[in-house]
Amino acid sequence: MVSVTLTQPALSTLSLPVRKERILVVEDEEDLLELITYNLSREGYRVSGVTSGEAALREARTQLPDLILLDLLLPQIDGLEVCKLLRNDRQTRHIPVIMLTAKAEEADVVAGLELGADDYVPKPFSPRVLVARVRAVLRRRGSAVADKDAPVRIHELVIHPGRHEVLLAGRPISLTYTEFKLLHFLAQRPGWAFTRGQIVDAVQGENYAVTERSVDVQVAGLRKKLGKYAGYIETVRGVGYRFKE
Numbered sequence: 001m002v003s004v005t006l007t008q009p010a011l012s013t014l015s016l017p018v019r020k021e022r023i024l025v026v027e028d029e030e031d032l033l034e035l036i037t038y039n040l041s042r043e044g045y046r047v048s049g050v051t052s053g054e055a056a057l058r059e060a061r062t063q064l065p066d067l068i069l070l071d072l073l074l075p076q077i078d079g080l081e082v083c084k085l086l087r088n089d090r091q092t093r094h095i096p097v098i099m100l101t102a103k104a105e106e107a108d109v110v111a112g113l114e115l116g117a118d119d120y121v122p123k124p125f126s127p128r129v130l131v132a133r134v135r136a137v138l139r140r141r142g143s144a145v146a147d148k149d150a151p152v153r154i155h156e157l158v159i160h161p162g163r164h165e166v167l168l169a170g171r172p173i174s175l176t177y178t179e180f181k182l183l184h185f186l187a188q189r190p191g192w193a194f195t196r197g198q199i200v201d202a203v204q205g206e207n208y209a210v211t212e213r214s215v216d217v218q219v220a221g222l223r224k225k226l227g228k229y230a231g232y233i234e235t236v237r238g239v240g241y242r243f244k245e
């Protein structure tokens with residue numbers, strides 16, 4: 001009998017994912033902080049945790065983490081204020097932020113996204129969901145400089161920004177300028193929820209006033225043209241819209 005031991009080192013390498021990204025976790029509930037830290041460390045991230053907004057700002061400025069997980073309900077300086085201060089600081093402006101929110105904080109979610117937070121995870125969440133969101137935001141940030149004119153292919157859709165053309169299941173569909181911009185904007189970041197305010201900023205045409213209310217009208221028109229694929233544009237209750245992931 002020959003015993004094979006050569007696979008051992010390879011296996012141990014596989015079981016210990018090595019990621020270099022540093023994540024700052026801001027959460028005043030210590031049990032939860034510990035749970036999050038444990039799960040992200042296990043994924044290979046370098047994690048540090050703090051329990052207050054003040055500490056979060058200090059750590060963010062000195063460590064410049066790759067991503068911040070930010071609980072909204074914190075003593076003294078709350079999460080929204082932390083988010084605002086991070087965005088107003090040239091050094092920390094570009095650090096992605098994922099908010100941790102409670103169900104009652106829907107209005108805060110909207111405010112947070114408009115302040116520049118990248119995403120949010122409602123409590124209670126499973127560690128797997130949290131890890132997936134962290135990975136997704138880091139990945140999106142990595143590809144944020146991708147060519148804006150590159151075709152977007154997702155589900156049955158192909159969007160050619162350069163040609164201003166949309167193919168749905170292989171057939172061209174005719175969209176207005178605003179509908180096109182709206183679809184392109186959402187489809188570039190599937191799964192990512194945007195507020196009506198963010199959508200207005202993104203799709204505002206040259207001589208076309210887009211109001212928050214008219215976003216709903218545009219979405220309704222777009223869904224109609226998508227027909228049986230209307231579900232690609234999902235309504236995020238209390239927040240806005242997102243493209244189906």
Ligand code: CA
Nearest residue numbers: 028071073074
């Ligand atoms: Ca809290």
